Amino acid sequence: MYNIGVKNALNNIYQLLFKEFGNRHWWPADTRDEIIIGAILTQNVSWRNVKIAIDNLKSENLLNLKSIHQADISSIAPLIKPTRFYNVKARRLKNFTDYMFGKYSGNLDDTFNQSYVALREELLGVKGLGAETVDSILLYAGGKLTFVVDAYTMRILPRLGIGNDKWKYTDYQKVFMENIKPDLELYKDFHAQIVHLGNLICKGKNPICEDCPLKTTCKFRK
DNA sequence: GCCCAGGGGGCTC
DNA sequence: GAGCCCCATGGG
16 A cells, blocks of 8 residues: 555645644653553553553552562552553563563563564564554564554544545554655654644544644545 | 543454 | 453543
C-alpha cells in the first residue's frame, strides 16, 4: 500500500500536528525500565493514572525491572491500583521480567541486541503483551524502528481518508512504515502527536472537531 | 448512579 | 478468526 497520495497525506498530517503542538518529547521516562513498566501499565487507561502508579512504584524503589523481578505480585499490585486491572497488570510485569531475566539474565542491552523481527515475535509471546505494548517497548525503549498504532490512530486515520473499519492493527502499521521516512524520532513523535490529538478532541463521539488542527484535511469536514 | 477509558486473554461458535 | 465477556479504578 504505497502511493504518493498517502505519502503526501501522512507527511501533511504530521506537519500540521507538529506545527500545532511542537515536539511531544514522548516517552516521558528517565530509564528504559520505566518505559517498559509504563507501557504495560498504560494498557486501557489514561496516562494520568499511570503517572500515579509510576510514582507509587518509585517511592517503594520498585520502578526498575530487577526489583519487580524480585518482588511478589502482592506487593506490586496495591501500588498500581490506579491503572485498573492491577492484579492482571502486576502479573504481566512479572511475565516480562521472568522472560527477560530467564533468557537474557536481566540485561536489556542483550535483549534489544536481537533483530527487530525476532525480538518482536519473542515479546508477542510473553503473556499480556500485545502488538501495541510490544511496539511501544521496541520503539521507545529499544530504539527499534516500528510504528505504534493505538485506538486513536485507528479512529482518526479513516477520517483523513486512510483506512476503514475493516483495517486491522497491522494494516495501519504498514501504511505508516511504507510511507513515512524511516526515522526513529519521527516514529516516536508521530505516534505521540496522534495520541495527544486523540486525548484533546477525537473521543469518537462528536465527528465535528472545531479545534482540530487537521480539520482542513478531515473527510468529516467536507 | 452511570458511563467509559491509549489493552489483552480466553472462550465460543 | 470474529465476536463477546472478563479484568475492576477513577473522573466526568
